[in-house]
Amino acid sequence: MTHEELEALLAQSQQALEQANSTIQLMEGIKFWQLRKLWFKFKYKIGLASPNSPPKPFSETENESFSMSSIPSIPQSDDINYQRWLNKNYPNTATLKAMAQVVEILPYKPVISLIVPIFNTSDRFLREVIESLLKQVYPYWELCTIDDASPDGTAKRILEEYSARDPRIKTVFGTESSHISRCSNTALEIADGEYVALLNQDDLLTPDALYEVALLLNKHPEAGMIYSDEDKIDQIGRLSMPLFKPSWSPHLAISLAYFGHFVCYQRDLVVRSGGFREGIEVAQDYDLSLRVAQFTSHNSIYHIPKVLYHCRVHEESTVRKAISRLCVDSTGLLVINNYLKLRYPSFSLGAVHSEHLFTYRLKFDLPSDLLISIIIPTKDKVELLQPCIQSILEYSSWKNFEIVILNNNSQESTTYDFFEKVQQQDSRVLVVNASIPFNWSKLNNLGADRSSGEVLIFLNNDTKVISPDWIQNLSGYALLPDVGTVGGLLLYEDGTIQHSGVVVGMNSWADHVFKSLPLSHDHSPFISPVLTRNVLAVTGACLAIERRKLRDLGGFDEEFIICGSDVEIGIRAHRNGLFNVMCAEARLYHLESKTRSSYIPEQDFIQSSLKYAPFRLDATDPFYNPNLSLTSTKPSVRSE
Numbered sequence: 295m296t297h298e299e300l301e302a303l304l305a306q307s308q309q310a311l312e313q314a315n316s317t318i319q320l321m322e323g324i325k326f327w328q329l330r331k332l333w334f335k336f337k338y339k340i341g342l343a344s345p346n347s348p349p350k351p352f353s354e355t356e357n358e359s360f361s362m363s364s365i366p367s368i369p370q371s372d373d374i375n376y377q378r379w380l381n382k383n384y385p386n387t388a389t390l391k392a393m394a395q396v397v398e399i400l401p402y403k404p405v406i407s408l409i410v411p412i413f414n415t416s417d418r419f420l421r422e423v424i425e426s427l428l429k430q431v432y433p434y435w436e437l438c439t440i441d442d443a444s445p446d447g448t449a450k451r452i453l454e455e456y457s458a459r460d461p462r463i464k465t466v467f468g469t470e471s472s473h474i475s476r477c478s479n480t481a482l483e484i485a486d487g488e489y490v491a492l493l494n495q496d497d498l499l500t501p502d503a504l505y506e507v508a509l510l511l512n513k514h515p516e517a518g519m520i521y522s523d524e525d526k527i528d529q530i531g532r533l534s535m536p537l538f539k540p541s542w543s544p545h546l547a548i549s550l551a552y553f554g555h556f557v558c559y560q561r562d563l564v565v566r567s568g569g570f571r572e573g574i575e576v577a578q579d580y581d582l583s584l585r586v587a588q589f590t591s592h593n594s595i596y597h598i599p600k601v602l603y604h605c606r607v608h609e610e611s612t613v614r615k616a617i618s619r620l621c622v623d624s625t626g627l628l629v630i631n632n633y634l635k636l637r638y639p640s641f642s643l644g645a646v647h648s649e650h651l652f653t654y655r656l657k658f659d660l661p662s663d664l665l666i667s668i669i670i671p672t673k674d675k676v677e678l679l680q681p682c683i684q685s686i687l688e689y690s691s692w693k694n695f696e697i698v699i700l701n702n703n704s705q706e707s708t709t710y711d712f713f714e715k716v717q718q719q720d721s722r723v724l725v726v727n728a729s730i731p732f733n734w735s736k737l738n739n740l741g742a743d744r745s746s747g748e749v750l751i752f753l754n755n756d757t758k759v760i761s762p763d764w765i766q767n768l769s770g771y772a773l774l775p776d777v778g779t780v781g782g783l784l785l786y787e788d789g790t791i792q793h794s795g796v797v798v799g800m801n802s803w804a805d806h807v808f809k810s811l812p813l814s815h816d817h818s819p820f821i822s823p824v825l826t827r828n829v830l831a832v833t834g835a836c837l838a839i840e841r842r843k844l845r846d847l848g849g850f851d852e853e854f855i856i857c858g859s860d861v862e863i864g865i866r867a868h869r870n871g872l873f874n875v876m877c878a879e880a881r882l883y884h885l886e887s888k889t890r891s892s893y894i895p896e897q898d899f900i901q902s903s904l905k906y907a908p909f910r911l912d913a914t915d916p917f918y919n920p921n922l923s924l925t926s927t928k929p930s931v932r933s934e
Contacts, residue, residue: 524536660692665747668753760881791811820922
């Protein structure tokens with residue numbers, strides 16, 4: 295190592311340590327943290343906890359096990375962009391040494407119990423998962439393993455070897471197979487940590503994994519559930535397929551078990567939620583995550599936007615077994631339907647299989663007397679408006695709707711001929727004259743006032759229906775008590791994606807992620823565009839909202855003239871504790887504003903600058919990921 299490189303490493307270490315000290319000083323001044331410390335003093339007085347360091351056998355000297363010789367080299371990947379990301383973000387010697395120093399001054403050092411059921415794993419894989427724990431820069435952990443009567447004796451031999459070397463490794467050996475849920479509950483019984491984390495028997499933790507969890511717990515002692523990003527590791531140790539996840543997204547969690555394998559929970563929450571349920575063994579971790587999420591506030595669920603574990607891909611893993619895949623898929627559906635009963639007990643809805651394995655969708659049973667209002671502003675352009683209206687009338691399977699056409703200063707006689715004809719042909723169509731200068735927000739607020747439906751769908755006149763149940767899907771989500779705005783999956787005429795959610799801050803303002811990409815479930819470093827998920831905002835070209843919520847939010851912001859108020863109302867809904875949804879099952883074609891020019895007035899830029907904050911410049915859109923580039927609508931790893 296050159297002198298310049300050494301100086302750079304030392305500077306990096308010092309900077310990391312100074313930042314950590316500043317964070318800790320800030321934390322100690324937080325009222326919540328001070329109350330938490332008083333609570334622990336009370337626990338000590340009544341004998342529920344030791345007043346010294348974490349419970350035995352944990353001691354301050356155990357961090358000596360973290361040494362220069364245990365520091366792993368930066369892993370390799372065949373993905374050039376991901377390799378650049380690894381080179382920049384994977385913990386190196388300097389950062390790990392700085393982390394070790396930070397651990398010494400953390401005011402709160404919780405013991406984290408790793409729950410790892412074992413059955414018939416290979417010698418190599420089991421050793422590697424244990425070694426990944428021994429290399430943790432944060433030493434206050436314990437490994438709670440249950441060998442579920444593995445027949446070949448390999449696991450028993452290795453676990454006895456390691457438990458003799460390190461008292462943090464606790465093992466129970468089953469005499470007969472009891473399956474993973476019961477094993478996990480047994481491991482939970484022997485766990486002494488205030489927090490428990492789940493890990494598969496062949497996955498690997500990064501050396502900073504538990505440090506990052508402990509650091510978050512010091513910043514947010516109220517955390518009840520923590521998850522991270524992940525990637526895949528092959529049999530020769532090469533990394534691939536990173537998955538950079540969004541913050542807590544309850545409706546994405548219905549579509550897909552996106553939390554992954556490494557999830558940390560407050561132990562009391564796991565116990566209160568009933569632990570691991572038997573009878574759903576192949577999806578027991580999915581089931582637990584949803585039940586714990588329901589037992590805690592959504593503000594207590596934290597995402598660490600860092601790759602903290604490697605999910606192993608090999609021929610014997612579950613992801614390669616077709617029979618197991620089908621079993622997991624079916625059991626996952628059972629898990630979601632149980633979760634829906636907890637989250638929405640008064641709603642008539644259920645989950646069904648989606649078009650891809652391990653993915654699911656909601657099916658709503660809406661009351662037949664529910665009136666939906668579809669509001670469409672227009673100025674002439676009958677060649678677009680007519681097929682739009684026709685597609686709604688002919689293809690929509692939901693029939694109890696009204697269409698309110700807002701006539702915004704149309705001039706052509708053919709337009710008025712169409713207005714007269716369509717109202718005569720179908721009594722559900724109403725034309726309302728809106729003789730005001732064009733203002734998207736003002737027009738749609740007017741349309742809301744002139745309509746009668748419980749759910750309002752604001753629609754561009756250059757759209758066409760694809761999925762017959764689009765109204766049920768948009769309206770079903772809009773009526774859920776925790777949902778604000780709902781958008782559809784919109785396609786260009788060539789079948790590529792026009793809208794699959796808005797990312798605020800993308801391309802300096804806000805843009806449509808996945809725009810112009812094929813409609814595909816293929817892997818990307820982000821969530822699939824064909825899955826319903828939570829977003830910060832959706833396009834106003836197809837935006838549904840419950841009338842009551844629109845009223846409570848104050849309607850669309852009329853300070854915007856042409857564009858931006860659709861994003862702003864999504865941000866406003868988010869600030870009011872609601873989740874916005876991109877519903878992938880509601881599909882329409884969108885010709886993207888062919889009825890007006892691309893001109894955007896200066897006023898809209900000014901309003902966007904003010905009202906997109908802080909997500910445009912100072913904070914990452916919580917439903918995207920800071921490890922993904924904001925300069926491309928195609929999700930790509932941020933390597934700069």
